[in-house]
Amino acid sequence: MASSVDSVDATPLDHFHAIIPAGGVGSRLWPLSRADHPKFLHDLAGNGHTLLRNTWDRLLPLTGAENIVVATGVAHAPAVKSQLPDLDPGHLVQEPSPKESSAAIGLAAAIIELRDPDAVIGSFAADHVITDDEVFHGAVVEAYQAALADWVVTIGIRPSEPSSAFGYIQLGAEEAIEGAPSAHLVDSFVEKPDYEVARKYVSSGDYLWNAGMFIAKASVLLGRMQAEKPELVAALREMAAAWDTDSRNEVVERIWPQLEKIAIDYAVAEPVARAGGMVVIPGDFGWDDVGDFAALARMHAKGPGDLAILGDNTAVLSERSSGIVVSQSSRLVSIVGLNDVVVVDTDDALLVTTKENAQRVRALVDMLRQQQGDLL
């Protein structure tokens, strides 16, 4: 068992299982992200691998391949398998329809719990970017130690700037937990604030970004969820019981459509935090959920006046311009005299906007849904 930052890359943590929910199209990244090619299947970190593959590679040292479960929509199962050839087919949870994170993570946790009653699970989104794996590993090790002590744990990211694009975690008192020296109680979860409020949060030092990472014993997580949503957990456990049997498909097809849609934030994290049962490990690594093209520009630009370029074989000619160009076409892209511009060039659709308007892309996609469904 590894218990220090230095050894995490060598030895997996005992009974530690990772769950990777691979869902979410990434609407605000249209036309790069599409329903049939969602955000986690793109190389948004610019390192030659998909975000999903990056997530797998980052967790592997902590779990080993046999202790990772991926939950994704049936439509994306082939792409996930192709990205993760070492993923055991029995460890791929295919969601017949979108049911939010409580169903996806809860079912995975229930399956893992049956296979390993002492399991500690950690859920990490498939489509986030993390830039310092070593520091991330250290935070996970602390979270794992806190989970062994029956806490529900999250990892909150130390903010690098006031951002209104993320939710925040308000730090409570320090909590003395063996092996988790930086643990604090979670005082509350806060929805995305406006910029002014975000500025106050960040300067206070009492707030972390909520990266949606949850670590707990599988039994604790499901127990906490059961206290809030008993019918949901009963249904998840019924499917889990059938999972490694011949009746898996029959049971899943019967039960899945009935499941309540609820984010795990509401079914577990917020009520547990209110009850004083949740701790957070501050994470000092680079993190972004790459929610929109402004985030992508921020990640890839070398400075405020830089024009970042993402894409293979992209010929870009620019003059007096900054922002980001994302190209999936072979065309020449030329930009003259635009600051903070976002140009996304694909074979069948082009988006031109600005970093400031990056959040509006979702509204555009809503318009598209009515007019040009084939381009989504």
Place this chain on the structure above:
Amino acid sequence: MASSVDSVDATPLDHFHAIIPAGGVGSRLWPLSRADHPKFLHDLAGNGHTLLRNTWDRLLPLTGAENIVVATGVAHAPAVKSQLPDLDPGHLVQEPSPKESSAAIGLAAAIIELRDPDAVIGSFAADHVITDDEVFHGAVVEAYQAALADWVVTIGIRPSEPSSAFGYIQLGAEEAIEGAPSAHLVDSFVEKPDYEVARKYVSSGDYLWNAGMFIAKASVLLGRMQAEKPELVAALREMAAAWDTDSRNEVVERIWPQLEKIAIDYAVAEPVARAGGMVVIPGDFGWDDVGDFAALARMHAKGPGDLAILGDNTAVLSERSSGIVVSQSSRLVSIVGLNDVVVVDTDDALLVTTKENAQRVRALVDMLRQQQGDLL
């Protein structure tokens, strides 16, 4: 012979010949305009016809098809023929290499003079947009009358706004010419001014836009040019003498490469104006040389907040945006939150800029010339 505005659409003017110089790529309209598909071959007026064809159609009532000569580069001769099936092959002057307007217009004038010693020629660029043909015709009739009285004549456009994109003509005293009641002496030609100077010009009422239209007897035009550039005119007349003979190609190939490159503004218009020999007819019709995408946006936008769309089969989705989209691809173009934007989408190249930066496109093309010559 027609001598009043009312009859110009019915009857050609006696001995009146039009010369249409069809040259100039329109670099600032890249990537729409290309070396192999220059500006005059595009439907920039948005009426389903090329600018060249519009020019032909506009002049036809004044000349008849047999009295129009088109001068263009050899590379564009096939496209010109295809656009103008009624153009007599002997009326197509193919320039072996670019030699500026004195050579092109002067050779055409010399050819016409030999065929019709009493010819009055009017030279009108192939790539300008004129929106009121009736009023244009009226101005040409006056210019023709003044030309019959041995003046070198231009038509100057009454400015609709202060523009720093055009040169100006400074009006001198009224000149009493029969049939040309609005004729004024040309005091001087003025290069493109800055905006502040343009504002003063326009508010004074004494300045007109220089549209590069020249009307004169062929013999007068060539005589005036000969006074400035005797060798050039001798060379032009030698080619003209061979034009309708078997030795045309041999003579042109020998002489053309030696011709001096000089704009007709410098070889004729400015010296004649300085000598008090030039008059201008003010034209109260809509005119634009569509020099860049800002001009194109101005022409096609329904108002300052409008996003103009030019192109066939163009699906454009926009939110809070203004400016212009020019599309030659079948892709969806979506624009969010950009004002005065210029988006030009072709199959192999994309340009994104703003109206304010439209003039900079030429610099971009210069960069391209070194890097990606095949896209020019």
